[in-house]
Structure formats: structure tokens, C-alpha cells
Amino acid sequence: MPNARSSSLTELARLGFSELSEADALLGEVETETGIARHDLLIHAAEAADPDAALTGIARIARRDRESVAAAFRAPAAWRALCALVGASTGFADFFLRNPGEIAHLADAGTRLPTATEMTSSLLDSVASVDGFAGDGGEASWVSLRVRYRRILAQIAAYDLLQPSPVDVVADVAAALADAAGAALEASLCVARTRISSGAAGAGLFPREQVARAQLAIIGMGKTGARELNYVSDVDVIFVAGGDDDFVDEVGESRVVDIATRLAVQTMRGISGIEIEPPLWEVDANLRPEGKQGALVRSLDSHLSYYDRWAKSWEFQALLKARPIAGDAALGAAYVAAVQPKIWTSAARENFVDSVQRMRERVTEHIPPDDVPYQLKLGPGGIRDIEFTVQLLQLVHGLADDRIRQRGTLDALEALVAEGYIGRSEASAFARDYRILRLLEHRVQLRHLQRTHLMPSRPEELRTLARATGLVDSGPAVWELWESVKREVRDIHVRLFYRPLLSAVAALPADERALPGAERALSTEQAHDRLAAIGFADPAGALRHIAALTSGLSRKATIQRHLMPVMIRWFADGVDPDYGLIAFRRLSERLGDTPWFLRMLRDSSGAAERLTRVLAGSRYVGELMEWIPESAAWLDDPDALRPRSGVALQDEARAIQTRHETTDDAMRAVRGLRRRELLRTAMGALVGDTSIEEVADALSTITEVTIQATLRAVRRETVPPEDDALDFSIVAMGRFGGRELGFGSDADILYVYRPNGVDPQRANDLSRGLVTALRARSEDHRVPLDLDADLRPEGRNGPLVRSLDSYAEYYRRWSLSWEAQALLRARGVAGSVKLIREFIGLADDIRYPATPDPQGLREIKRIKARVENERLPQGVDPARHLKLGPGSLSDVEWLVQLLQLEHARAVPEMRTTSTIGALRAAQDAGIVTATDADRLADAWRLASRLRSANTLLSGQTSDVLPTDRRRLDGIGRLLGYPPRSATAVEEDYLGATRRARRVFERLFYG
Incomplete structure (x- = not known):
């Protein structure tokens, strides 16, 4: 029946199988072994991440225990879960091959996650626990524990794999995995108590009563402590020894620590030692004081003494996730309570932020080069970038804000958003990308139930990963998704992780961190005194401005409350702190709820500090910024603070006059252009990006463009079309002519005209009208522009405007030495180019005489x-x-x-x-x-x-x-x-x- 076989293979290919002939043969084998019809076998196997692996796994199990497979098929939920598990994980296929009876426990899998209580109860039952001791301290207890743990793991994985959108349940799955790990450690600890007790099977060393009274708390660290564990990951722990006072007095602290150390060693062995059933995961205690070189178990006092005297910054960052997960709950709670204050004051250490940033960089540097493009966890744009960013933000701002002290990454992100420390868009992107990265990590670990953080490289593995996540529909698409997530994560990480505001907040004295929320830490009198001490001349007024900026429940007020402590310190370091704060309040009010402004101050590299510097350093800038508030955005872009070219300004001025029908409207826009460019130049000069020569050149260019635009505007309304032949020009003199203007300089000029066919008297009248209009239209009450013609022939006694012939006649007959001297800086700036050329030729004969007089x-x-x-x-x-x-x-x-x-x-x-x-x-x-x-x-x-x-x-x-x-x-x-x-x-x-x-x-x- 070649046609029937061909049709069958085509159907298999359509359903997602790759090894068609092998799949066809396996379908026949399973049908023969279990009696399950071929069509029924395909229904859920084809839905698996890897249909070929699903069918292969089922066939292998059926060869060993056909009834277990057949029974699973008769329970639809179990069958669906079995197909999903063995189709996504060769590790689970091997587990069920070793323990086919475990398939029966999939009957209700996929519908819900087991609770922490259920998992703990089940695992304690697996070791026959009574009063904290296992019924049997032999290896069989560990085997039973491991099999039961993997039963629970299969229930978690089945729920995960069968979700319509698994990315949405990443946090729930990770929490369940952490709870399962805690339950496994609790059960293994019960076995350990039995093993070290005198008379037990094993190396019993201590009287059972002493073992019962000794306390060992197991503190979950890292992802375990944060309840965001992977399927196969090291479980980071710290062991704490203790006992009631009577017991410690009776046997001595060293004896208590000895018992607890033996318990810790045996507990770890129960999880990680080599047995018939493979280890679960590595129990990693290297985050303990002194790391691998330090004692495995310490008393609570010993831990605290170490943290007070020798702990490094990274150790406090690690403690951020600390949570009791097994053992003595009261001792665990006491440990966490005792280290909390140390965690949240660690960021005040000198160079804390720099040390965390350097540590992140070292992690990246130690990745093997060939692994970098595939690293989900440690590489640039990976999980660590998100975690380090969130933790650094927490540690720095958690100094003064207990609302962001969360263990979990996603919970911390939500708190950071709610309190205004990170923008909604960045947090949303981070949360989305974190879930995607964690889902990819979960699926690559499930594949073989092995610890890995590397994306697959082979096309068939990428295809399986795509199907397992449900995020995309092909292998190339899942790689493209991974690349886009990396880029976005890295971009946000760099912007937030390295922003100077973090170092500045961390470096603030405690009383200044609390200053904007004076009601939380300082009385009004104390805040008043503190402001006066750091340089505010009017501390009462400063407090009013701070209150106006930070009061209320709006997001704007929330962000301002976080910005204020640092900005107050920067204002205080400025020239005029009081004016700087007032100007900042006015600017904030003008910008209202504009989202970019506060986001820029919070997230930008140095923009907030530069803003305080220009506002506290210059009333000239502060007054202009109040009228041009959008200029604050320039502080986030060094290029925006560079003076614009004369060509660009000239083009904009011409465009302005094209857009506006009336001279009033056009001149209003030209004045706006001039104010804006003066402000740009001033801000560039203040933040050190513009030299004095560049400032002078920029101010001269701005003045030229303004005069040129004004002349064009007034000529249209002053000179009728029939007199358009009139030539009129403006010549720059003095520092304006030398392109050496400073802020506040007058513009020294001369006016010159040539009738060019227009009646001479008419030409003179029109030119005088142009001068009058120029002076009127160039007036600007905010930034005055004084067109000073005092360097004209005869000075203030001479006519404001002359014809070219009149200038020539005057200079030929009556010119004085100072007038020749004044012409040395004459330079044409507006009007008729030909007339300017002829005037400059005339000036050259006067200012560069053949023989000095x-x-x-x-x-x-x-x-x-x-x-x-x-x-x-x-x-x-x-x-x-x-x-x-x-x-x-x-x-x-x-x-x-x-x-x-x-x-x-x-x-x-x-x-x-x-x-x-x-x-x-x-x-x-x-x-x-x-x-x-x-x-x-x-x-x-x-x-x-x-x-x-x-x-x-x-x-x-x-x-x-x-x-x-x-x-x-x-x-x-x-x-x-x-x-x-x-x-x-x-x-x-x-x-x-x-x-x-x-x-x-x-x-x-x-």
C-alpha cells in the first residue's frame, strides 16, 4: 500500500513530525503494545513541542510498562500531560522510563499548580517524617524523596506547558519551583536528623535529643529566596545554627554549630549526592560569609558580626533576596530581620554604586567568548542586566523608601514604578522582556532537565523552543525575538544602571535623603536648619518651594519627591541655590505633566545635575528657560547645546517670514528664535561645552540673522514696490563687527543707502523710515537688542543714515582719526550685498592708509x-x-x-x-x-x-x-x-x- 503509506507520512509532516519514517514505525509499535489507535496517539503527541520526541518517549516507556501508558491514555488529562512533558523534555521521558508508575500521578496535572503546603506535606510523607525526623535514615529515603520531588516537578511543568500563554504564568511557575525546592530541603533535613542521631542507620554521632533541640535555619538566597527559581538551577542557601538558651548553655555553642554543620552536610547530600535516582540540583552555600573559605554553618551572632565588620557590597546585594525556606522558622525569621537594616544601609557605603556596576561588568567579562551570543542569563541584554538594574535601584532608593523593598524582580519593578523611580514604559518593557527571557530559560532547561542558560544553535532545537514557548511560530523567529529582547534590555539597562543619579542618591547623608519628605524624618525646624547649613539664604522659602514640588499623590509629585534630595544638594553646591530652586519650580510648573521632563531628570545621564547647575548659576538662563521650558531637553543632548550655524538660522528665519502673513507675527517669531538661540548659547557656555570664541561667534551670528530678518520684514512694509530699486545696507561696527559680542553687548552699526534711480530726497526719507522701523521692530523687553549707531560720522550729532556718496564725501573731506579707527572693524551684515562691497572698499581706503598720518x-x-x-x-x-x-x-x-x-x-x-x-x-x-x-x-x-x-x-x-x-x-x-x-x-x-x-x-x- 505505497499510496496509503505516502499519505500517512504526509499527514505526519503536516502535524509537525520531522523523522517521518521513524515516527510511522513507532506509531505502529505503540498501537500494537498498548492497543491505542494510531489516530488517538497523534492527537496530543502532535501538540507537543517536539512531536518526534513525544512519540519516542511514549514508545520507550511502553516497551517497559505498557499498562502505565495505556492507563494514562484512558485518563485524558494524564495523557495530555504525558505527551506535553515527554515532548518538551527528554529528562522527563527518562524519569518516567525509570519510574513508569509515576505516570498515574498525572491524572490531575495541568489544571493547577500545587501549593507550598501540599508540596511540603507530600515530600515529608515521602520520607515518613515524624517530629522532624525521617522514619528511615538510609539511602532509600533519599531515593523516595527525589522521586516524589520529580513527581511534583512534573505537575508544575505540565501546568506550565499546557497554558495557552505560558509567558503569563512565568512568575507563578517560578514561585512554585522555589516552594518545591524549600519543601525538598525540609524533607532532606528530616533524613539528615535521623542519619546523624545515635543508633540510626548511618553515621550517627549525636544523641537524638540533642539533634532535636539543635536549630538549623536554611535561608534561601538568589532566585530561591526571591521565589523565582528555574527548573534546574543551583539553589543558593545560607545555613544558620541556633538553639534555645538552656540548650546552648548545656552543650556549648560550638556543639550546637557542630550538630548544625552535620545536618547541613547531610541535607545537601540528600539533594545533590550520587544515588540510584539522579541528584535534584546543586545546593550552593558559597554566598555564606567568606564564601568557600568560610565555615559552612555559623550562629546568628557570628553572621551579624561578619556583616558588621568585613562584608563587601555584593554580599548585601545578595542578602536582598534572603528568605527562610526550611528548618527552624523562628531562627530563619530572626536572621532575616537582623540583616534587613544592614542591607538597606549598604548603599550609603563609599563607592557602593560603582562597586555594583563593576561587579556586573566583571560577570560579563568572564563569559567564554563563544557563549556570549547565546547567553540568556549572564550576557549583555540577558536576565542579569534586568536583575542587577532592579536591585541597584532598590538598594539605592530603598535607603529611604521601604515601599520598594521587595525580593522578587517583577514585584520590585512594580514597586519602583508605583513610587516613580523608573518610568512606566521602561518598567513595562523590562517586565515583558524578563518574562520572555525566563520562559526561554525554563524551556531550554526542561529540554534535558539540565542546568543551562544557553540558547540552542541548531535549527531543529530552535524550532522545538519556538513551539515550546508559544511566543513565535518558527526557529528563525524565536532567534529574532531573542535578539530584539537583548537589544531592548541592554538599552534600558545602560540608561538606568549607569545613571549618575544613583551614585548621587547613595552618597547623600541620611538627613538630606529625608529632606523632601520632612514629615517622615525631619521636623520643619530641623529641615530649616539643614537648608540653611548647606547654603540656602532663605530656608523658609526653600521649604515652601520643596513642598509645592513634592506635595500630592500625582506621579509627578512622586517623582519629584525622589529627585529632590539630590537636586537640593546640587542646588546647594551652585552659585545661588535659592534662585535655582525657584527657577526649577517655575520650570516644572510651566512644563506641567509633560512626561519627558521628569523622565529625563530621573533617567538621563547627567541632565538633572546640568539643569541645577545652569539654574543656580545664571538668572539670565533661568529667566529665559521660564519662557522656553522645552529647552530643558537640550541638557540631555550635547549636540543640542552647540551653537547652530548661520545658514541654519537664516533658513529658519526665512521660513518664519514665509509662514506669517503680518509683520507683527513674523517679528514675534523672529524674537522667539533669537531668545531661543541666545539661551542655547548661554546653556552651552555654562556647562562647559562652548569656548569664549565660539560664544562670541554664536552671539554675533544670532544678532546678524535677527537684523537681517528684521530688515526684510520692515522693508516690505516701508518701501513700496515702485521704490524697490533703493539699495539699503547695515554695517556692523565695534565688537559686533569683530564678531566679538558678549552677553548683553550692544550691536554697533552704521546705516548706508544708495538711491539707485530713486529720487534722492525720496531715497533719504525711505531710508530714515527703514531705520526708524528697524529700531522699533528690533525692541525686545526680555532680551534687549540695542542697535547703537554712535560710531557714525560726527557721532551722535550726525545723521543716522547716509548715502554711500555722502559717506565718501565726508570721509574724503572731514574724516577724523577716530572715525578711521572705528572703520577698522566695519563689516557688512545685512541688505544689499553690492552696496556693502562698495562701502567696505571705501572703508579700506580710510582704515588702511598707504602712509599713516x-x-x-x-x-x-x-x-x-x-x-x-x-x-x-x-x-x-x-x-x-x-x-x-x-x-x-x-x-x-x-x-x-x-x-x-x-x-x-x-x-x-x-x-x-x-x-x-x-x-x-x-x-x-x-x-x-x-x-x-x-x-x-x-x-x-x-x-x-x-x-x-x-x-x-x-x-x-x-x-x-x-x-x-x-x-x-x-x-x-x-x-x-x-x-x-x-x-x-x-x-x-x-x-x-x-x-x-x-x-x-x-x-x-x-
Whole structure:
């Protein structure tokens, strides 16, 4: 019947069998042996993870005990469970082959998990336990225990395998496995008591009465303690010896420990020793004090003494999972209660967080390279990444919050989410990925009932794994799932495990950890005093702001309560803690419940610390951030704090004007652009990512783009189409022309036009109208932009705007030496490019004369002396004036400009609007020495930095180095000086300007 056989093989292939001929033969064999029809055999065998393995396992058992198989078939629940078990696990197939009678106990398997009480009762019954002693201390008791344990394990596995969505019951299955392990240890301990008692079969050493009175508590650690055990895993334990006071006094503590040690050794042997029935798992006591080198069993006092004096950080992390699982329950509870305070204060140890992080890295480093891509547990993106992250978060924040002190990983995740220590999305992903990884781990261990944490590599094994988990429908798909989970876990692990906030929280003194929840640890008076002690000038006000930020039941308030202790410390380390806290409250209120903000502060690498730094260090930044709160996100992205290019800003400005129909709307948007970019530049300068040269260039670019956009807007409404031929341009002067603007600097400019066919008077009127509109439209009450035209011909007495011909005529006939000097930094920035080119050509003839005018140079020197005497504000110490004081900005700039007037015609490299650029060109040409150039440049840069820092600190422009020590210290902090460096700042500035002044006097007046 070749066609019938072919059809049969096709059906087997459709049902998922791979070894078709062998399966066909086995079906016939089992049918013959048991009388079970071929079709009936296939119903559940085909549903198994590996149909071929299911059929092979059933056939092997039937050869030994056909009736057990037939009886199972007559009980549908048992048959379904048997097929699932032997189809997922060759280990269970071997177990039932050794013990076919155990199949009968699958009658109600798959419907529910056995309870801890049921498992303990069953295993104690297997060793005939009475009053804590086994009926027989021989090897037969251990064999009976192991067979009964595997009966229970089969019931757990059957329930697991037959679930429609096994990933959803991972936690329940793991808890049952841990309870089964505890029950097995309890039963093995009963056998141990019998074995070490005098007169027992075995090596009886101690009187039965003494054994009965000796206490041994078995503490479950790791996954056992957390009730998240695997099918085949080492069971980590710690043994604790004890006894009532009368007994200890009677026999001595050493005798008690001896008895308990013998009990521990025999208990472990009952589980792990070589017997007819294979060992269950390894009982691992290496987490005990001193590890393998330490005593196997200690008294409670000995344990506590060790933890107080010598324990390392990782040992407290391990104790996080400690739970009594067998033996004397009262002693076990006393042990756990005694170590709890030590666990939750361990994170306060110096470098605790770093040590935990390094330990995780060492675990990864010790994985054999070939195993790394397959490691479910230890590799990057594996189970350990989730567990270490959760445990570190618990240990750090559990210092002050007992609500997150959970043993289990999933329970801890839920608590961390509820209390705001981890975001919902990260926790949800972690929980989902943890269940998937644990399910994969369970299935690869079930396959051969062996301890392994490696994903299979062979296609047929991956296919079986996919079917066993129900997560995906093919081998390649289960590998893709594994890879995607690894990537997601590793990403979240790195973000949470290494975030600086953890180290900062762990390092806080106990009273500061409790500060935001003052009602929990500090009275109002104590909190007030503590805030004052760490630097708050208005502690009562600070407490009000803290209360406003942290009060309530919202998730936002919950997260703020966790953030506050660290942020308060960072604010206190800042220049102005009180203002920083106020600004943070305003920013938080503006952002409301925006999820990204608090998530960024909690999870980001350093964003929270950078935010406190900029808010406590700069009113300029704080006031702008209140109006542009979304700028807080830049602190999480170093690239976002870099100044944007002029091209990018110009494109955005043009797009703004395209989108807005009215000039008012367009200018409102342009002002917003300018404020935003000023804020970006200020924040970049404060966190140390932007140099003073980059700041000056960025501020100049922002001002140029703003003026260009304003000119385009006002020209549309001021110059009618018929007069569009009018050319109009704006020329930057002074520090603006040199691209040397600081925060708060005015923009020195000249206005120039050319009628270009328009009636001259009409052109003049239109140009004046443009100037008036420009000045009106550029006004910004929040960050003023002063367009200063005082450097125009005739100064304040001259017309605001001139034609190009008028400029040419003026400079040809009446130009003064200071006007030629002013033109040295002239640079076109807006308007007609052709007109700018012609104006700069005109300026070049004036500022770079073929032959310097000695009279003009003498006049410049005379004017400089008069400026020093007349323009300094009354009552101001000249040495502290950053612009006009001796050796400051004015000295350096006037000297460089004098050198340009004398030598720029002969030295083309000196034809630049940049002060430092021209100075270095003079140095290269041998006009000034390198030492002189360095002293001038150092003084100029320091004065420029101090001037900008003064504005950033106070939010107000000032050219005077303050005498107030607190403010001077604040300026120093912005420049990178350590705290309390007011004197150092002052001395550095006065020293630099003294040296520069000596160079200036020698070269300028000499």
C-alpha cells in the first residue's frame, strides 16, 4: 500500500513530525503494545513541542510498562500531560522510563499548580517524617524523596506547558519551583536528623535529643529566596545554627554549630549526592560569609558580626533576596530581620554604586567568548542586566523608601514604578522582556532537565523552543525575538544602571535623603536648619518651594519627591541655590505633566545635575528657560547645546517670514528664535561645552540673522514696490563687527543707502523710515537688542543714515582719526550685498592708509587718554572696569587698532576685524613679541569672559567687576573656578590687566 503509506507520512509532516519514517514505525509499535489507535496517539503527541520526541518517549516507556501508558491514555488529562512533558523534555521521558508508575500521578496535572503546603506535606510523607525526623535514615529515603520531588516537578511543568500563554504564568511557575525546592530541603533535613542521631542507620554521632533541640535555619538566597527559581538551577542557601538558651548553655555553642554543620552536610547530600535516582540540583552555600573559605554553618551572632565588620557590597546585594525556606522558622525569621537594616544601609557605603556596576561588568567579562551570543542569563541584554538594574535601584532608593523593598524582580519593578523611580514604559518593557527571557530559560532547561542558560544553535532545537514557548511560530523567529529582547534590555539597562543619579542618591547623608519628605524624618525646624547649613539664604522659602514640588499623590509629585534630595544638594553646591530652586519650580510648573521632563531628570545621564547647575548659576538662563521650558531637553543632548550655524538660522528665519502673513507675527517669531538661540548659547557656555570664541561667534551670528530678518520684514512694509530699486545696507561696527559680542553687548552699526534711480530726497526719507522701523521692530523687553549707531560720522550729532556718496564725501573731506579707527572693524551684515562691497572698499581706503598720518595717530593717543579720564563712571574703581580700566578691553583694542592703522597696508594679514586675529598677525609679522601678544590676549579674553559671566549671573549687563564676594565667587564658578574663589578671580584679573597695561603703555604711548 505505497499510496496509503505516502499519505500517512504526509499527514505526519503536516502535524509537525520531522523523522517521518521513524515516527510511522513507532506509531505502529505503540498501537500494537498498548492497543491505542494510531489516530488517538497523534492527537496530543502532535501538540507537543517536539512531536518526534513525544512519540519516542511514549514508545520507550511502553516497551517497559505498557499498562502505565495505556492507563494514562484512558485518563485524558494524564495523557495530555504525558505527551506535553515527554515532548518538551527528554529528562522527563527518562524519569518516567525509570519510574513508569509515576505516570498515574498525572491524572490531575495541568489544571493547577500545587501549593507550598501540599508540596511540603507530600515530600515529608515521602520520607515518613515524624517530629522532624525521617522514619528511615538510609539511602532509600533519599531515593523516595527525589522521586516524589520529580513527581511534583512534573505537575508544575505540565501546568506550565499546557497554558495557552505560558509567558503569563512565568512568575507563578517560578514561585512554585522555589516552594518545591524549600519543601525538598525540609524533607532532606528530616533524613539528615535521623542519619546523624545515635543508633540510626548511618553515621550517627549525636544523641537524638540533642539533634532535636539543635536549630538549623536554611535561608534561601538568589532566585530561591526571591521565589523565582528555574527548573534546574543551583539553589543558593545560607545555613544558620541556633538553639534555645538552656540548650546552648548545656552543650556549648560550638556543639550546637557542630550538630548544625552535620545536618547541613547531610541535607545537601540528600539533594545533590550520587544515588540510584539522579541528584535534584546543586545546593550552593558559597554566598555564606567568606564564601568557600568560610565555615559552612555559623550562629546568628557570628553572621551579624561578619556583616558588621568585613562584608563587601555584593554580599548585601545578595542578602536582598534572603528568605527562610526550611528548618527552624523562628531562627530563619530572626536572621532575616537582623540583616534587613544592614542591607538597606549598604548603599550609603563609599563607592557602593560603582562597586555594583563593576561587579556586573566583571560577570560579563568572564563569559567564554563563544557563549556570549547565546547567553540568556549572564550576557549583555540577558536576565542579569534586568536583575542587577532592579536591585541597584532598590538598594539605592530603598535607603529611604521601604515601599520598594521587595525580593522578587517583577514585584520590585512594580514597586519602583508605583513610587516613580523608573518610568512606566521602561518598567513595562523590562517586565515583558524578563518574562520572555525566563520562559526561554525554563524551556531550554526542561529540554534535558539540565542546568543551562544557553540558547540552542541548531535549527531543529530552535524550532522545538519556538513551539515550546508559544511566543513565535518558527526557529528563525524565536532567534529574532531573542535578539530584539537583548537589544531592548541592554538599552534600558545602560540608561538606568549607569545613571549618575544613583551614585548621587547613595552618597547623600541620611538627613538630606529625608529632606523632601520632612514629615517622615525631619521636623520643619530641623529641615530649616539643614537648608540653611548647606547654603540656602532663605530656608523658609526653600521649604515652601520643596513642598509645592513634592506635595500630592500625582506621579509627578512622586517623582519629584525622589529627585529632590539630590537636586537640593546640587542646588546647594551652585552659585545661588535659592534662585535655582525657584527657577526649577517655575520650570516644572510651566512644563506641567509633560512626561519627558521628569523622565529625563530621573533617567538621563547627567541632565538633572546640568539643569541645577545652569539654574543656580545664571538668572539670565533661568529667566529665559521660564519662557522656553522645552529647552530643558537640550541638557540631555550635547549636540543640542552647540551653537547652530548661520545658514541654519537664516533658513529658519526665512521660513518664519514665509509662514506669517503680518509683520507683527513674523517679528514675534523672529524674537522667539533669537531668545531661543541666545539661551542655547548661554546653556552651552555654562556647562562647559562652548569656548569664549565660539560664544562670541554664536552671539554675533544670532544678532546678524535677527537684523537681517528684521530688515526684510520692515522693508516690505516701508518701501513700496515702485521704490524697490533703493539699495539699503547695515554695517556692523565695534565688537559686533569683530564678531566679538558678549552677553548683553550692544550691536554697533552704521546705516548706508544708495538711491539707485530713486529720487534722492525720496531715497533719504525711505531710508530714515527703514531705520526708524528697524529700531522699533528690533525692541525686545526680555532680551534687549540695542542697535547703537554712535560710531557714525560726527557721532551722535550726525545723521543716522547716509548715502554711500555722502559717506565718501565726508570721509574724503572731514574724516577724523577716530572715525578711521572705528572703520577698522566695519563689516557688512545685512541688505544689499553690492552696496556693502562698495562701502567696505571705501572703508579700506580710510582704515588702511598707504602712509599713516602721524598727526592722526597722536590724536588717537590723546583721545584714549581723555576717554580714560572722562568716560569712567564716577565712583568706580578704574582697575575693576572691564571695558575702560587699565589693561582691559579698551587698552588691548585701541593698541591693536593703532598697530593696524600703522601697518595693515603693508601686512595684509592684519586687515581683519578680529582683535585677536589682528594681534596674532602683528606677532607673526614681528611687530609685537610673542610674550607681549600673549599678555594682551590673556587680559582681553579674561575681561571678555568676566563681562559675559557677570551678565549671565545677574541677568543684567555690567562692565564692572563686582566687589561683593558672593557675586564675585559666582562669576568665578561660571568660569570654572572652584567654590570660594572670589579672591582668586580678583587676583587673576588684576594681575592679567597689570601685565597687559605695562605692554600697552610701552607700545601705545612709547
